[in-house]
Amino acid sequence: MLKMENVTKTYKHRGSPVAALSGATVRISAGDFVSVVGPSGSGKSTLLLMLGGMLSPTSGKVFLEGQSLYDLNTDQRAHFRKKKVGFVFQTFNLIPYLTALENVEVPLYLAKEEPGFQRKRAVGLLERVGLRDRMYHMPSELSVGQQQRVALARMLANDPAVILADEPTGNLDPETSRQVIGFFEEINREGKTVVMVTHDPRAAERAKNTLRLTNGTILSGINPDEENLHVA
Amino acid sequence: MRMRTLVWREIFERKSQLVTSFLAILLGITVIVSIKNITFYSEKAVAREMDSLGANVLVLPKAASLQDYYTADIQSGTMPREYVDQLAMSNLEGLDNVSPKLSMPVKIQGRAFTLTGILPKKEFQAKAAWQGAGIFSRPIGCGAMPTLPFASGDDKTLVRQRVIEDLDKDEALVGADVASSLGLKDKDSVRLLGQAFRVTAVLPQTGTIDDSRIFAHLDRVQELSGKGDVINVIEIVGCCHEISQGLVDKINRLLPDAKVVPFTQIVEAQQKMNRLMANLSAIFLVIIIFVGGAGIANYMYANVFERRREIGTLMALGAHSRLILRIFLLKALLLGLAGGVGGYLLGTVLAMTLGPQLAGVPVLPMPVLALAAILISVVLALLASYFPARRAAKLDPCATFQEI
Numbered sequence: 203m204l205k206m207e208n209v210t211k212t213y214k215h216r217g218s219p220v221a222a223l224s225g226a227t228v229r230i231s232a233g234d235f236v237s238v239v240g241p242s243g244s245g246k247s248t249l250l251l252m253l254g255g256m257l258s259p260t261s262g263k264v265f266l267e268g269q270s271l272y273d274l275n276t277d278q279r280a281h282f283r284k285k286k287v288g289f290v291f292q293t294f295n296l297i298p299y300l301t302a303l304e305n306v307e308v309p310l311y312l313a314k315e316e317p318g319f320q321r322k323r324a325v326g327l328l329e330r331v332g333l334r335d336r337m338y339h340m341p342s343e344l345s346v347g348q349q350q351r352v353a354l355a356r357m358l359a360n361d362p363a364v365i366l367a368d369e370p371t372g373n374l375d376p377e378t379s380r381q382v383i384g385f386f387e388e389i390n391r392e393g394k395t396v397v398m399v400t401h402d403p404r405a406a407e408r409a410k411n412t413l414r415l416t417n418g419t420i421l422s423g424i425n426p427d428e429e430n431l432h433v434a
Numbered sequence: 435m436r437m438r439t440l441v442w443r444e445i446f447e448r449k450s451q452l453v454t455s456f457l458a459i460l461l462g463i464t465v466i467v468s469i470k471n472i473t474f475y476s477e478k479a480v481a482r483e484m485d486s487l488g489a490n491v492l493v494l495p496k497a498a499s500l501q502d503y504y505t506a507d508i509q510s511g512t513m514p515r516e517y518v519d520q521l522a523m524s525n526l527e528g529l530d531n532v533s534p535k536l537s538m539p540v541k542i543q544g545r546a547f548t549l550t551g552i553l554p555k556k557e558f559q560a561k562a563a564w565q566g567a568g569i570f571s572r573p574i575g576c577g578a579m580p581t582l583p584f585a586s587g588d589d590k591t592l593v594r595q596r597v598i599e600d601l602d603k604d605e606a607l608v609g610a611d612v613a614s615s616l617g618l619k620d621k622d623s624v625r626l627l628g629q630a631f632r633v634t635a636v637l638p639q640t641g642t643i644d645d646s647r648i649f650a651h652l653d654r655v656q657e658l659s660g661k662g663d664v665i666n667v668i669e670i671v672g673c674c675h676e677i678s679q680g681l682v683d684k685i686n687r688l689l690p691d692a693k694v695v696p697f698t699q700i701v702e703a704q705q706k707m708n709r710l711m712a713n714l715s716a717i718f719l720v721i722i723i724f725v726g727g728a729g730i731a732n733y734m735y736a737n738v739f740e741r742r743r744e745i746g747t748l749m750a751l752g753a754h755s756r757l758i759l760r761i762f763l764l765k766a767l768l769l770g771l772a773g774g775v776g777g778y779l780l781g782t783v784l785a786m787t788l789g790p791q792l793a794g795v796p797v798l799p800m801p802v803l804a805l806a807a808i809l810i811s812v813v814l815a816l817l818a819s820y821f822p823a824r825r826a827a828k829l830d831p832c833a834t835f836q837e838i
Binding site: 257 | 435436437439440443444446447743744746747748749750751752753754755756757831832
């Protein structure tokens with residue numbers, strides 16, 4: 203499903219090269235739920251961005267469903283992402299001038315779905331996350347927990363096979379965090395592959411597998427399952 | 435969700451920025467429209483003033499010289515009056531006024547004056563209309579608007595434009611010197627070569643030979659001269675644009691047995707003034723386009739910078755770079771349209787209000803400027819927004835993540 207082969211990412215900082223990720227090799231099977239943990243600056247988000255086709259590696263290859271992502275051009279990767287990947291962000295990244303309903307419609311619009319279908323699907327998803335009565339609210343009129351639920355509904359709009367979540371509980375209270383992780387478990391049970399970057403050990407524990415990074419290097423998993431998660 | 439929803443909502447999300455950018459376009463277009471509007475009517479006023487400098491092309495008998503023209507010397511020769519008909523019936527463009535004349539010396543109370551026969555314009559027009567062709571079947575006036583409310587409608591147009599609308603065969607106009615020497619005034623009677631004429635107007639002092647002329651109908655002067663159907667000059671007020679495009683040569687080819695003399699200084703003055711007006715207008719246009727364009731580009735760059743997280747989110751959700759480009763260009767198009775329409779309306783009101791005060795000319799709305807205003811506004815907004823929009827389209831979607 204998701205595969206990284208000897209991937210390295212190097213940034214230039216004031217003329218000196220800084221390795222964000224060094225020789226990472228990972229294979230994540232379809233239907234897995236993986237948490238990625240490690241201290242700040244360890245390369246967790248870099249890894250997530252690369253899996254999502256948003257950040258090209260300095261060397262190495264990244265595969266999604268057998269397709270080498272960085273052999274595609276930017277627009278082809280965007281197209282691939284639209285069909286296969288759902289993103290969730292720590293700060294939700296809702297579009298501030300659109301209602302909750304319209305925010306959920308955005309991925310459907312990008313996938314060129316008809317407005318009628320967009321509306322029907324978005325309403326269904328907002329009902330699923332318990333926001334039927336908040337559909338016409340602007341993000342600024344919602345609590346942070348409600349905003350993250352809108353982001354979760356948006357994430358599912360195009361029924362992606364892979365969910366990439368960057369600190370999805372980072373801004374939430376413990377109770378809401380538990381609900382969000384529960385939601386990830388639920389969609390994982392439905393067969394979706396979930397990769398979640400987190401600082402929260404309790405959230406990480408609820409994943410099937412954990413990937414630990416330090417200084418851009420992947421260490422052994424906390425709970426390695428060699429059948430699903432391969433770390434080199 | 436449609437693209438227009440995405441663009442329309444964003445425009446109203448940042449109201450202060452919207453007002454600033456809209457004002458930049460609106461004011462730029464307003465200034466362009468008002469300047470073009472006032473300039474257009476000022477140019478017409480200047481063109482009219484230039485016409486008052488008098489004839490700028492003379493058609494003389496082959497043997498005559500300019501000296502003969504200035505002294506109204508009938509001995510210098512004559513040419514057939516038919517030449518006037520040839521000019522009137524020709525397809526030459528740029529003949530504003532055509533005035534044939536025949537001069538002869540006369541003595542009144544022992545003093546020598548010049549009797550000059552002229553043909554009123556009305557008779558030309560009747561003849562040209564009857565024949566269905568010729569210069570008077572086309573618009574006259576080098577594009578000027580002689581019927582504007584402030585245009586002088588006095589009987590003294592002979593002095594200014596070398597033509598008179600109407601003149602009966604027993605009527606005469608007398609020059610200022612003639613009138614003072616003979617003590618003549620309007621509606622007096624004067625006898626010339628045994629024929630009585632009624633003075634319809636005393637012409638104002640010009641400082642030229644015209645001051646010692648008596649003008650009467652050409653037909654009557656021809657009878658009195660006994661020379662037949664001849665004239666000794668055709669004074670032409672030609673449009674300076676057409677003169678610069680070879681009108682003199684064309685008249686020469688039409689009348690090969692006559693001498694065609696352009697008044698170079700007058701033509702040059704007219705052309706210089708037209709160039710000056712056109713250049714002034716162009717300079718303003720260029721300045722405003724640069725200033726307005728820079729304002730819009732600046733706003734768009736700031737807008738892209740502010741929206742980079744939102745753009746990154748759209749890209750993470752699968753938006754192509756072309757879509758991001760289109761979102762920004764559609765916004766520019768909407769701003770351009772609104773600025774163009776608003777700028778035209780405001781600019782027209784401004785021109786109509788300030789034109790009479792600043793330029794001393796009445797200004798009327800010019801619908802053609804609406805099209806130009808919208809076109810300039812939209813093209814300017816699109817051009818100025820293109821590079822910021824391209825920058826947005828090439829934005830790194832990683833900007834959506836906090837930790838990189």
